[in-house]
Amino acid sequence: MDKERKSDAYPHPSGGWGSLKAVAKILTQEKVVLKDSTVLLRQNKPNGFMCVSCSWAKPADPHTFEFCESGAKATAWDTTPKRVTRDFFHDHTVSELLTWHDHDLEEAGRLTEPLRYDASTDRYVPVSWQEAFDEIGRELIAMDPERVVFYTSGRASLETSYMLQLFARMYGTNNLPDSSNMCHESTSVGLKEAIGVGVGTVTLEDFEKTDLMFFFGQNVGTNSPRMLHPLQDARKRGVPIITFNPLREPGLISFTNPQSPVQMLSPGDTQISTQYHQVRTGGDTAAILGLCKAVISADDAAVAAGRARVLDAAFVREHTHGFEDFARYVRQAGWAEIERVSGLKRSDLERAADEYIKANAVIIHYGMGLTKHRLGVQNVRMLCNFLLLRGNVGKPGAGPSPVRGHSNVQGQRTVGITEKPELAPLDKLAGQFSFEPPRKKGMNTVEAFEAMVEGEVSAVINLGGNLVRSVPDRLQTEPAWGRLGLTVNVATKLNRSHLVHGTVSYVLPCLSRIEIDRQASGEQAVSMEDSTGCMHGSHGVTEPASADARSEPFIVAGIAKATLQARSKVNWDAWRDDYSKVREAIAETYPDIFHDFEARMWTPGGFPRPLPARERKWQTKSGKAEFAVPDSLGEDPDMVEREPGALRLMTLRSDSQFNTTIYGLDDRFRGIKGTRMVILMNREDIASHSLQEGEPITLQTIADDGIDRRVEGLRVVAYDIPPGCIAGYYPECNPLLPLWHYAKESKVPGAKSIPVRVVG
Structure with a gap:
């Protein structure tokens, strides 16, 4: 099994002492005294509050410390005495x-x-x-x-x-x-078209039954660190994890559990990714096409030789529509073009596909690195194509798993x-x-x-x-x-x-969700839906x-x-005086989901919303799961790189940030201290643009609409990122993103691939 090397910027596992120090620092910074910091012990617990940070699932049997570094920062931010x-x-x-x-x-x-x-x-x-x-x-x-x-x-x-x-x-x-329009609307559109529901089909129980997991464009170490616990458990029982991401993120490489004395007091850590493929920014469709091509080619060879099928032919025949058109497109696609657009070698894509072929149940986790592109909906549809080839939707341990951001963005x-x-x-x-x-x-x-x-x-x-800060342009x-x-x-x-x-x-x-809410009828409770479609009080x-x-x-x-x-x-x-009356109204409006709402909202682990696709019931136009033929391999047919030296900018968050909330100016995972005005750049690009590391530069958007979009004072930082691709922080780089540069079907801003030039 491959041993993925550490990130050069942060040559340590995620979690561990670095995480504990970061939690201690934010508690001190926000003057949260020790007696008040015990509030963290009631975070994501049945007798407490659901985290105000990310929407990752809450287990029925929580850990003693059922919070992560990001969640602790969010709680300290809200409970500050300032x-x-x-x-x-x-x-x-x-x-x-x-x-x-x-x-x-x-x-x-x-x-x-x-x-x-x-x-x-x-x-x-x-x-x-x-x-x-x-x-x-x-x-x-x-x-x-x-x-x-x-x-x-x-x-x-x-x-x-x-x-x-x-x-x-x-x-x-x-x-x-709402905030879904800014991130996972591509999921809502793409999954709905493909499998009939606009949300993921994976629950925490599926982690215990899966044979293989993929990650596409989701940085678990900073965006949903609690997810590292079930990932660590899966790795301990030998489940491979294959990652596709432009940057080498420490949270996707290795992890030391801060709650494990053995790991904290020993040099050991858990390797997360068994394969790590640094796909070119905007090359996701091409990479997934390469995976599909390898699988279909293996199936064609098996049929020709009279061996057992590689595809789940019975599932494809009974439960899907459009396979032949998709398979024809895949067979005609050339490896040279797939390699050029994805930035990955055929041999690496085939190596990842080999693991997929061997696995019986596969989960694909993905985030905004996949959805915030001009072809974001197509990216989601391509993931569904890949899953459908071997029947990896609607069975235990398998399915699409979009990892949402805000704590109730799916529920609203x-x-x-x-x-x-x-x-x-x-x-x-x-x-x-x-x-x-x-x-x-x-x-x-x-x-x-x-x-x-x-x-x-x-x-x-x-x-x-x-x-005002979160939107483009x-x-x-x-x-x-x-x-x-x-x-x-x-x-x-x-x-x-x-x-x-x-x-x-x-x-x-x-009020913050963390605070006691007293109304005329007494103390009130509220509810939310997590990323796996479970409702919690x-x-x-x-x-x-x-x-x-x-x-x-x-x-x-x-x-x-x-x-x-x-x-x-x-x-x-x-309704203001007694929120249970609001829940009665919700249950009347949505009885299939929220019947017996008041009683069920305290179910350990939450109660799941019914999702027909989990039972292989497809609420699509054809009544079956839909394969889709991609329109284009290139990331952006409307905003092509028209000049030598053009770069593709992706915006990202730091480990001291949640959306537009900035907890501090350091990003320890990427080795950045005291500033957010940086651009992460491949050393080849630094040299080809005659730049020096640490040099201030100005970036300008490549567009023909007559508007001069630029950001000045960005310091060059050498980083492990594919050539031709650069990264900068959100929202500092938002002025470079045109308002009209969005996913075609969902209008999610295309913040993960913005063509820019270095000027002045």
Whole structure:
């Protein structure tokens, strides 16, 4: 079995002492005293709260420390004693705060009371909750609902998300974009077309039954470190793990379990990847095509020789549609083109395919490295093609496993957060709440900002997140946000979206999921869906950061009541006071998923949503799982590299970051200290561009739309990345990503392959 070498930038396993030191550092930085740090012991536990960071599955039998480094950082970030009070805004104007680094804005601490922007002083000033609700309601009543956008970040609970989508539709719009539009919408579209469900089919139990796992474009070490525990268990029983990723990421190479005294006190670690293939940025379709070609070629040879089939011929015949067209395309594809586009050798792809052929049950994990491309949906469809060849969908230990980011980003879609009316149970909602929902398609995130730039959006209700920083083309979109008539930001901490304000602007401080939520009927619990489609209950364990902070359901109910008034038959006050009444409504709307919701939400390990594809029931156009022929091997037919020396930029996160939240300026896994303004570059490219390591450079986007997109002051760092490919941090490199550069079918921004040039 191959022994993968360590990363040059971080020649240690992930986890281990490095992880423990990082947790200790964030607890000290956020002044979380030792007695309060015990809150971590209740993280992802039945008697505690679900992590506010990633959405990875929560086991029925949790570890004593069922949190990872990333989760500990997120918890420390929320439980910090640092506060942003009215005195803070007395001391700092908005104009001054706009000059602060994003890290420093959030590092200032938790927001403590509702705020309204005062143009005469250029400051946010305190207001009462009722004043805020009343004015927001008056502003919304005066606006065309189709010009108002309701955005949801992935932290919002199932209860909050359900309330918000109902409010928006009663108000008169399907403009319900969310963070899925920015990452895994390619999954929602691609899996739905291929197997009839828009989510993965793998659960934690499948880890115990699989024979082989693949990773494509998912950095488990920084994005979902708790996933390393079941991966380590799988490796201990001999399950190979084959990784395709442009960068060599330590979390995908080896792991030392911080909870294992034996591993911590010995030089041993667990090798994660048994093969590691550094695919060229944008070469995923070509790489997967090579795998499929090797498998189909082996099957053709077996048929010719009268041996047992390599393909699961019975499954393909009974359960799939379109195989012959796909197989014809694969047989005609040339290895030279596959190698050129993927950047990988035929022999390496055949070596990976050999492991696939030997395995009975195969899981493919993937992340945004696969979805955030012009051909992101095609990438997902190609993974499905590969799985279907040997019947690796709908059986134990096998299936597609998209690893989601935010902690409830999948769940909010389950309860109706979608701009696509055909995906929402509008008829059911109409009967349940006695109103006529709008039927016109709403705007997704990219479409909302396209309309904003054109002056066709009047207001944004921003439920969590830092939307101004997270979207592409910041130099175009940020001024458009500032021209809005109304911006309402529900948040725990100050961020850039609050400072680039509309004419009327509110910042409304909400409770963290970690905090005790007391309402009129008593302490409340909320729920969320994890990445494997299981629902979990969660209740807070710490005192609120401020007596004037309010829960997200409270805030949504207050704005909805002030806006809809007599138009709504919903008793928003009752829902605000008792979230179990919201869950009753959810169960009535979605009985197949949420029947007996109140009782089942505390099931150890969560209760799973029904997914027909797990039972090989295919809710597709043909009634079978669908093979798809790719349109193109090249990553980007619309934005080709037109000049010598062009580079493909992929944006990525550091280990001190969760989405736009920056916990610190170091990235220990990549050897970066004290800055995020860096570009990781192959040494061959450094030499061919006559650059020196450490030299500052400017990058400019290669595009023909007349807009000069550039980022200056990026320091060159030599790194193990394929030639012609470079990497830089998100969101610092967002100005280089055109708003129109997105996945064709899903409109997910193509942040993982941006053609750029070095200038000046």
